[in-house]
Amino acid sequence: MRDERAGTPRVRIAVIGSSRVGKSALIVRYLTRRYIGEYHSNTDLLYRQTVPINGTPVELEVIDVSGSNSDKFPAEQIQWADACLLVYAVTDRSSFEYATEVLSALKRAPCNGSPAHGVAGSSTGMPLALLGNKTDLDHLRQVSMKEGQTVSAAHGASFSEASVADNSGDLYRCVDRLLAEVRTPQRTRKFSVTKMLGSLIGGAANNSQASRSGSVVACPRVPAPSRPPLAAAAP
Ligand SMILES: Nc1nc2c(ncn2[C@@H]2O[C@H](COP(=O)(O)OP(=O)(O)OP(=O)(O)O)[C@@H](O)[C@H]2O)c(=O)[nH]1
Numbered sequence: 001m002r003d004e005r006a007g008t009p010r011v012r013i014a015v016i017g018s019s020r021v022g023k024s025a026l027i028v029r030y031l032t033r034r035y036i037g038e039y040h041s042n043t044d045l046l047y048r049q050t051v052p053i054n055g056t057p058v059e060l061e062v063i064d065v066s067g068s069n070s071d072k073f074p075a076e077q078i079q080w081a082d083a084c085l086l087v088y089a090v091t092d093r094s095s096f097e098y099a100t101e102v103l104s105a106l107k108r109a110p111c112n113g114s115p116a117h118g119v120a121g122s123s124t125g126m127p128l129a130l131l132g133n134k135t136d137l138d139h140l141r142q143v144s145m146k147e148g149q150t151v152s153a154a155h156g157a158s159f160s161e162a163s164v165a166d167n168s169g170d171l172y173r174c175v176d177r178l179l180a181e182v183r184t185p186q187r188t189r190k191f192s193v194t195k196m197l198g199s200l201i202g203g204a205a206n207n208s209q210a211s212r213s214g215s216v217v218a219c220p221r222v223p224a225p226s227r228p229p230l231a232a233a234a235p
Pocket residue numbers: 017018019020021022023024025026036037038039040041042065066067068133134135136137162163164165166
């Protein structure tokens with residue numbers, strides 16, 4: 001969390017996961033309460049909205065890290081963020097394995113400029129959450145809740161299962177908890193989103209908690225001539 005522009009605190013969240021696990025649907029659901037059926041994108045998207053956290057307006061920035069490149073470790077996006085939300089689909093074991101790999105890499109890799117705080121056991125000190133999506137498809141389940149709990153506990157992440165389609169309360173609790181964990185003073189910005197491509201959604205819907213304002217903007221992928229492979233993230 002950091003102060004910018006007239007003292008409004010800002011929180012940056014990176015949402016990471018394999019392709020098609022429901023990252024975009026989750027973010028849009030959280031920010032607007034709406035469900036989008038199809039929102040396929042092969043580029044990172046940046047969502048920005050003012051939200052109340054514990055009664056204080058906070059400028060929330062969420063980067064939706066495209067799953068198209070999930071063979072690459074999203075190092076720049078993680079460095080940019082104050083906290084990470086790892087998403088997998090309970091119907092897709094390979095997506096769970098990818099989320100586990102990223103959590104493992106985060107545990108090994110030091111996070112520059114991030115003082116110790118947040119989740120006990122996370123060596124980065126960065127608040128982490130693991131969320132298993134698509135619980136409405138329980139008949140297609142490939143990952144048990146116990147497995148998710150075990151992996152998250154081992155990596156110092158909070159754990160939830162939810163269905164974005166069914167508008168589970170657990171997805172709001174998961175994100176709210178992650179936001180509440182962010183207590184870091186301003187970190188050095190590791191990459192800048194320099195070229196906003198345009199507003200995709202303006203004037204997000206009001207919700208029952210408090211008035212929200214903001215937009216959804218697309219940003220180009222982080223310049224990454226040689227983004228390190230997952231295994232290279234270890235010190
Ligand atoms: N059944 C079910 N489908 C879901 C749920 N959440 C998302 N989906 C669907 O899963 C598909 C992928 O959702 P996206 O939000 O585009 O997934 P993504 O992770 O952003 O995908 P990439 O852009 O490829 O990284 C879409 O068809 C969504 O409608 C859910 O909770 N249940």
